[in-house]
Amino acid sequence: MVKRYACFVGIFLFGAAAVWSAPADRWLHVKVEKSGVDAENVRINVPLAFIEKVLPLIQADEFQRGKVQLADKELDRVDLRGILDAVSTLPDSEFVTVQKGQDIVRVAKANGYLLVKSDQKTGKSQKVSARIPIPVVQALLSGSKDQLNILAAIKALGDYGDSELVTVDDNDTRVRIWVDGQNLTR
């Protein structure tokens, strides 16, 4: 009798754990704020699960089944996957620093994230910051050489917590792309 109750309790706890551990909806947010004469604000809130379901069904010119065909043949000469594999096995550090005058571009790896920071001061000043989980970048490059696998990247992104992915700041435009569990922009 005790065994039967224990079995029921066990099944109940297992079911409850399964429900509680089910991943909540992750949302991709894009916010663009442009000031000045052509002031413009754009906000996009879309659940990652929605994108995952819809992307494979879209077949436009360069966009087929969640993959983008790159037109730039220059990329064929660079083994991006090889570089990324090499980077992922290395310890956290700054790999590339390019400084030209007052402009600086930095590429680093920290806590499983690929960090790219660009600070352009000459001409139109612009700051770009990207912080992407390395498995997401790997998923993005998992298609053929001249393709970006957006669908795989979105799927991989769902495994990560709240994260600011890209911010771009220039004189009159601010762009933010981030992922979190809320369906409202901050």
Add this chain to the structure above:
Amino acid sequence: MFSGIKILVALLAGFTMCFLQTAVATTVLVYSAGTVQLQVHRKDAGGIKHIFLPVPVSVLHLGLYFLPKRELCQAASELKPWRPALAVAASELQRIPDTLLLKVEKNNETVEITKQDESLVVDVDTRRETVHLAFPLRAIGSLLERIGNAECRMTNAEFRMSNDEP
């Protein structure tokens, strides 16, 4: 004579009941699939200021039968590559909570697409007018299916006739 009037009254009552029941059943049937709501409010003076047009989805379905074959086939052909994505998008949107999906503001004009009460709502606010369109999400799949299933194999005579149309 008196019993004749009684029979007449009973018949009238019966007819009225039947009519009312049919009217209620038809109304329930017509509105059960949801209603597309279109509201337009013109801000500039003159002409019609406000339009409110609730169209039951079943009426839209019915309207597709009366649409010229040529237009329906053209719509079906243009929609064909997007139909699976649109159908899945509509079904997935039903699953998510009410939220703002897209907002664009430019030059004091705003376009908003939201999910609200099982409908996809498009709000446009310009200097001249505001437009509010609410489309029931569950109706999108059936409408797409109806357009997709349009019999588009035209006979030679039909094709010639459709091309002769202005």
